Amino acid sequence: MPTILYRNDPDIAPQDVMKIAVYAEHVGRQCYDVFETDGSRSRSESLSRRARDVSDSLDFGDDPYFSPETTKKVLDLRNTVWGMCFDYFGERGHLGKSTDLLRMAQDVEDVLDKLVIRYLSPEELEEAEAEADWAHESQFYPKIEGDNPNIIPRDDKGFGASA
Structure with missing residues (x-):
């Protein structure tokens, strides 16, 4: 497991907070992580809670700040979405991640690069x-x-x- 160090004074803009908020909102409304053999899908309580926790912990002020706890919540949500979480569903049970979700995920990575340093x-x-x-x-x-x-x-x- 990589070591994650939280930066003390990250250069965060209000747009960065909005990127995380849009991502959490999309995941909380559009993504599913529980799939049944009959083709039905649902959102687990864990995924819903993670998206809600991220949304609730964001600072939308003029000088936003990400605490280590908030950053950890963003990392947890990102890791969950990277796994078995999909927002695109095609014919014959195809599961995928939409282009929008992939763009948002890249935005989240860009913000996380400002917040954390990863060491192996x-x-x-x-x-x-x-x-x-x-x-x-x-x-x-x-x-x-x-x-x-x-x-x-x-x-x-x-x-x-x-x-």
């Missing part, structure tokens, strides 16, 4: 680098037969069959 421990940094290397290099590994029906079958020596 040496172990976390090493793990993240290894994961990034694996993801990059895995695209070059041959697929094993059975993983994907569109892959060329192999001969008995492990080479792709020739045509």
